[in-house]
Amino acid sequence: MIKPWFLLLLVNLSWGVFSIACAAPDSDSPKTELRDTTDFSASTARQANAAFDAQRAFAALKKQCEFGPRPPGSAAHRETQNYLFSELQKYANNAELQPHVYKAKTATLHLNNILAEFGTPSGETMLLAAHWDTRPIADHDPKPENRDKPILGANDGASGVAILLEMARVFKEHPPPRRVVIVLFDGEDYGRTADDMFIGSRFFAKNLGKWKPDYGILLDMVGDKDLTLPMERYSWTANREFTEAIWNRAANLGLGPFQQRLGKAIMDDHVPLINVGIPMVDIIDFDYPYWHTIEDTVDKCSPKSLEIVATLVISIVYDGL
Numbered sequence: 001m002i003k004p005w006f007l008l009l010l011v012n013l014s015w016g017v018f019s020i021a022c023a024a025p026d027s028d029s030p031k032t033e034l035r036d037t038t039d040f041s042a043s044t045a046r047q048a049n050a051a052f053d054a055q056r057a058f059a060a061l062k063k064q065c066e067f068g069p070r071p072p073g074s075a076a077h078r079e080t081q082n083y084l085f086s087e088l089q090k091y092a093n094n095a096e097l098q099p100h101v102y103k104a105k106t107a108t109l110h111l112n113n114i115l116a117e118f119g120t121p122s123g124e125t126m127l128l129a130a131h132w133d134t135r136p137i138a139d140h141d142p143k144p145e146n147r148d149k150p151i152l153g154a155n156d157g158a159s160g161v162a163i164l165l166e167m168a169r170v171f172k173e174h175p176p177p178r179r180v181v182i183v184l185f186d187g188e189d190y191g192r193t194a195d196d197m198f199i200g201s202r203f204f205a206k207n208l209g210k211w212k213p214d215y216g217i218l219l220d221m222v223g224d225k226d227l228t229l230p231m232e233r234y235s236w237t238a239n240r241e242f243t244e245a246i247w248n249r250a251a252n253l254g255l256g257p258f259q260q261r262l263g264k265a266i267m268d269d270h271v272p273l274i275n276v277g278i279p280m281v282d283i284i285d286f287d288y289p290y291w292h293t294i295e296d297t298v299d300k301c302s303p304k305s306l307e308i309v310a311t312l313v314i315s316i317v318y319d320g321l
């Protein structure tokens with residue numbers, strides 16, 4: 001799993017050297033175009049970061065919660081899908097639904113991953129992912145009478161999606177110098193056991209087609225007011241250099257919540273992609289007392305946390321690693 005990332009680094013490095021060595025006056029040559037792209041990235045990263053509006057992102061988090069709990073099969077799930085898809089259609093070069101039917105132990109689910117592409121084809125595709133469904137059962141609620149109720153998922157679901165929606169708006173204003181695919185996975189949090197979870201990401205990983213990414217970042221539970229982000233262990237084990245490069249970038253940017261230590265291994269939507277050989281890193285704050293409880297609500301989240309995570313992702317999108 002480490003190898004593909006080495007290759008990617010080599011490609012990036014060779015581009016870098018190439019562009020400096022080939023600063024020739026022929027403005028029509030592909031070499032100069034490459035140099036311009038590199039210069040463009042550096043300034044655009046700053047502009048894009050300034051354009052990211054944390055209040056707008058937080059409004060997108062709230063808006064999702066206003067639909068109510070959003071488990072597959074509910075009216076709120078359908079309404080949320082329409083909202084997210086129409087938002088992405090406004091900003092993307094192309095946006096599509098990826099429908100799939102899944103027979104869970106207790107129901108047949110009609111699910112949709114929501115996909116959108118941005119930026120300029122550059123030979124590599126970066127995936128940015130989050131899950132848009134919410135859990136139908138608050139099975140970790142301290143009160144037994146709440147454990148069959150659905151969760152609101154302000155942090156577990158809505159936070160990652162909120163960042164990516166606002167980022168989509170920024171990508172339209174400031175097209176990234178690479179192809180970026182946003183995927184909002186459905187059916188992440190459905191089942192009582194892992195058998196009926198990560199359904200959308202498993203389907204995506206088996207049906208990559210034109211969406212096939214070279215590498216990617218998953219955002220999950222990134223809105224907590226008390227943001228703590230150690231390196232997630234599955235990501236680190238599968239792609240250590242990639243994961244450490246991301247946390248090093250966070251340190252260089254002075255983003256304190258990204259802690260330079262290894263955290264827990266967390267089963268999440270990145271694992272099906274890692275299993276088909278795609279380096280995926282999960283940015284997740286699992287130190288969240290309201291996880292899978294009915295208390296996972298908007299008041300536990302903050303615009304500042306969304307902004308911190310967005311700053312890191314924007315830096316990687318525009319400047320690479």
Ligand SMILES: [Zn+2]
Nearest residue numbers: 135156189292
């Ligand atoms: Zn969850």
